[in-house]
Amino acid sequence: MRYVAVIVILLVLAFVYFIVRSRNRSAANPRVSTSNVIPIDRNHKTKSKSGEQPCSYCKKKNGKLIFYAQDNGTVVGLCKDCRGKAKKRDMLPL
Incomplete structure (x- = not known):
């Protein structure tokens, strides 16, 4: 007990x-x-409010990007100046 x-x-x-x-x-x-x-x-405060995303190659902020799929499956957004690089590498536009 x-x-x-x-x-x-x-x-x-x-x-x-x-x-x-x-x-x-x-x-x-x-x-x-x-x-x-x-x-x-908290999540919205950390993002940039400009609405412009940088180009994946030249890193310049551009209002209009075209997105391409690379050979390994990753997606890149490219500006008008870098679109030639995507065509040379035969990337598929999304």
Whole structure:
């Protein structure tokens, strides 16, 4: 009977310890979350708002790119100046 009482007391103490620990952790740092969800506002702030993407070859920002599939399956966006390179390599336009 004595052993059962000791085990019950230890379980109650462990339970109280984990509750206090989780409350202290959330109160000390409210921005830290264990969730894998990223707020959509944070994602939109990091992107450029110009709407222009850089060319995959010359890296110049251009408003209009044409996308091609390379031989290995990757996609590249090319400006008007670099389209000749795509035709030389027989890339398929998307």
